[in-house]
Amino acid sequence: MVKTRFAPSPTGYLHLGNARTAIFSYLFARHHGGSFVLRIEDTDRERSKKEYEEMLIEDLRWLGLDWDEFYRQSERFEIYDQYAKKLLETGHAYPCFCTPEELERERQEAQRRGVAYRYSGRCRHLSPEEVERLKREGKPYTIRFRVPDGRVVTFNDLIKGPIAISVDDFGDFVIVRSDGTPTYNFVVVVDDALTGITHVIRGEDHIPNTPKQILIYEALGFKVPEFAHLPVILGEDRSKLSKRHGAVSVRAYREEGYLPEALFNYLCLLGWSPPEEGREVFSKEELIKLFDLKDVNDSPAVFNKEKLKWLNGVYVREVLPLEELTERALPFLKRANYELVEPSYVKRVLEYARDAFDTLTEMVERLRPFFVREVEIDDELWSFLEDEKAIAALSALYDELLNRKPETPEEARKLVKEVQKKLKLKPPQVWKPLRIALTGETEGVGVDLLLALLPKEVLLTRLRRVLERLT
């Protein structure tokens, strides 16, 4: 059975790149009817924070992911100890008493000579007696993995194809720190092996780690899983997507009024393409059905906010059921402190005006005239209203609305047209002042919608205030 995992470290918000990795791992597992594990990689106790872990989980859930198993590495230290001991016993690892200062010197020396740095292996050959003596003296030590000489580790990456890396590129590496905590390359193997992960799907920045991990798998007698390394997500300048590029956390997009379904869908389009050409809008269920690692592109993708915005708009106006869209919209309208935020009313407005915005924060702006009681009109716009014809049109409209409030946009257009004809005006001569009177803007959603949807008394109040000031 297929089993994948997503293993974030709780050191910050859920990054878009990690979110995509999580999504691909999730889709792959679900596609194969397998299971998906969430593992918190908090072995670095300095940087790991409980709050981050909570936000990570919340964001993952918000995106629509669910998992079958959950655990923290910080709860499994005894297990790692056990395996470290085993490596020590079998000679695959050894204690290293080199101090950070000594290692730093080695590193600088290597750099000065222009050669690749790798640990010298100085502690490799300490006799058991020496080790005992140093330990008794209380000298702190790390545990290093003994990398076999001259080996070339190969693996067949499911996305990149065959990869071969010589162990000459790295020296014996630390698997247990001097404070007794295990390091990433070690625990990742123990956990993946013990929990039966069949496919390790992660970012391509982990490719250099893979041979180290394969050596540990072998030393411990574990079965080596399949690996799939996803190309990274880039910013506009083609460097790895980071804070410098603006909003890069799932949280930020959530707060900006993006829908989880759209973000999920968009992230999938970054690097993966559907087998059937020409379609880009997919539900999670469809993605589970269609997703395959063989359709993942092996070159990095630039994150394009414009396209995400467009796709979000597609979800807003076409995909989400009206009921659902209303639910999502309400918190945003409430947060804006609008007065006319009543669910059934909001639903009715969205029914007609959902094609006017791409994101929910954009909605808050664009649909403002529907939800506030009164609108402000800038001085410069008054000049358009201080016009004989405009005044005539507005007062005629006001009189009509008094006893004939239109219930649909069609009725509204009919009513305005009658007034326009009667006063012998051109359409814009009545629509434009009416728009300004009702919204304080020169552009925006259809005025017919406002006439049909806005409560009668709100409509009349706005017109009355304008007319009072004009006459």
Added chain:
RNA sequence: GCCCCCGUCGUCUAGCCUGGCCUAGGACGCCGGCCUUUCACGCCGGAAACGCGGGUUCAAAUCCCGCCGGGGGUGCCA
């Protein structure tokens, strides 16, 4: 420096494995038009790419080599 990965329109991508169907297809964005009470939405149309140089071949985006460019790694971070 060394190691690894990558290189099709501005961007996401299809095509590459299994050369000819590619006059290189789709999408976002951009430009123009239509619709229209405005802005959008929608519809129609357009500009826009095989990094460079060598091979192999009747034929190369597709296969091979070199170069250039970009990215990542090089920790007692993950």
